[in-house]
Amino acid sequence: MPSKNFDTLASAWSTTNGFGGLRLLLALAVVASHAFPLGFGEENLGNSLSRGQTDVGTLAVCGFFAISGLLITRSALQLSPGRFICHRALRILPGFWFALLVTAVGIAPLVAGAEELAKDKFWNHVHGPWEYISSNWTVGINQQGISGLLGSVPFAGVFNGSLWSLAYESLCYAGVAILAAVGVLRRARWIILLLTSFSFGALIMEAVTYPLLRAPTYALDRGNLDMPILGNLFAGHLLALSFMFALGALAELYRENLPMNTPVAVGCVVLFLVSVRCGCFSVVGLPAYAYLLLWVAMRAPAALRKIGRRSDYSYGIYIYAFPIQQLFSVADFTRWGFLxxxxxxxxxxxxxxxxxxxxxxxxxxxxxxxxxxxSNFTREPEPRGTAVTGAKKVGSKNAIV
Incomplete structure (x- = not known):
């Protein structure tokens, strides 16, 4: 049996892992990072330190995708494709729809009052609150503003800029569902390794076009994809986020072979810090960061392991913080400073x-x-074997199965 310091992910896994606490910290990191552009018109937290490669908010979103890649793949291995899709829809859509409603008929009227927009112009605007809901309900965000409001704030016209990532995550979910349905996850996991390698190669090709390999995590000049339902997706965003999601999926699929040891974690800390400051972050720092998230979740102290076991507030913080910050910016709460x-x-x-x-x-x-x-499509798959031994026992809600 391996020593405690040299466990694999499979042997280190516990139902009381630290993923819930990590997701809460990542959600709060997004709030902190967004506070600078939304409240003060400054660049996101950490952008200068990384010399334009990344920032705290970007790191948080990438972290969400790495964690989701592992947990969503684990869920797909436990459930039939039909049930998997049901579970994903029930986890994402009700909260998302409620957030759209609260923003459109709760927060936006407060902003309208602060910006002295007449009620009839607010409710009857061609891009009004009802249009905001009907344009965005499929997760693809096609209308950012409401009734021409938010013209008085540094980040003008956008009520909830955080929602953009849900379309990318939904696309990753769809990909996992298809791969599970055709048996790739269980019988041909090498295909996921190959696809991840292609994504990694694309990131390398991206990095070499920048001085000192300082490519931004989200490349903005690589075109976009017009997807049914999900709307317009930026190719550069999709490349980085799908790569992080794939790293999480690989961690689950090769969990018996992935070491969870301190020397590797220390090496990843060094690679992360050096790449953030010196360059090549998208190629070196992102994989190191993904590993560190998994290592911290497996080695988390007891206090962190308790977070999110029964109530997962990270998703709600993520989808509500942006419109709240915009409202507080309109109300000039920024006059007291950042903290x-x-x-x-x-x-x-x-x-x-x-x-x-x-x-x-x-x-x-x-x-x-x-x-x-x-449902007629919820027959559970046969057990995969040792790779999912004990997976049915993941009882905490942060397992998101």
């Missing part, structure tokens, strides 16, 4: 997340059994 603005935004987003979880998200998740019982 009060950030704390007020974070606490308010957490309050909305708590309400969303208990009123919308958790009740929706309880519908999984009902939906599965009435």
């Amino acid at each position: 009060p603005y950030f704390l007020l935004s974070a606490v308010s987003a957490l309050a909305m997340a708590v309400a969303s979880w208990h009123l919308i998200e958790s009740p929706a998740l309880r519908l999984k059994k009902v939906w599965s019982a009435t």
Whole structure:
């Protein structure tokens, strides 16, 4: 048996892992990073330190995708494709739809009052609140503003800029569902390794076009993809996020072979820090970062392991913080400086997340059994073997199965 310091991911896995706590920290990191452009018109936190390669908000979103890649792949290995799709829809859509409604008829009217827009012009605008909901309900964000509001803030015209990543995550979910349905996840995991290698090669090709390999994590000049339902996706965003998601998926598929040891983690810390400052972050820093997230989740202290076991507020914080920060910016809460603005935004987003979880998200998740019982496509797959030994016992809600 391997020593405790040289466990594999499979042997280090515990139902009381630290993924829930990590996701909460990542959500708060997004709030902190967004506070600079939304409240003060400055660049995202950490962008200068990395010399334009990344920032705290980008790192947080990439971290979400790496964690999701592992947990979503684990879910797909446990469930039939039909049930997997049901579970993903119930986890994402009810909370997302409620956030659209709260933003359109709750937050936007407050902004309209602060910016002195007449009620009839607000409700009857060609791009008004109802159009905001109808244009965005499929997760693809096709309307960013509401009734021409938010003209008085540094980040003008956008009510919820955080929602953009949900389309990319939904596309990753769809890819996992297809790969599970055709048997790739169970019988041909090498295909995932090959696809990830192609993505890695594309990141290398991207990096060599920049001085000192300092390519931004999200390349903005590589065109876009017009996807059905999901809308317009930037190819540069998709490359980085799908790569991180694939790294998480590989970690799950090769969990018996992936070491979780301290020397590797220390090496990854060095690679991460050097690449952030010196260059080649997208090629070296992103894989190192993905490994560190998994290592921290496996080695997390007891206090961090307790977070998110019964209530997952990270999603709610992520989808509510941006419009709240915009509202507080309109109200000039920024006059007190960064820290009060950030704390007020974070606490308010957490309050909305708590309400969303208990009123919308958790009740929706309880519908999984009902939906599965009435579906004709929910026959569970045969066990994969040692690679998923104990997977059925993942009882914490942060397992998102």
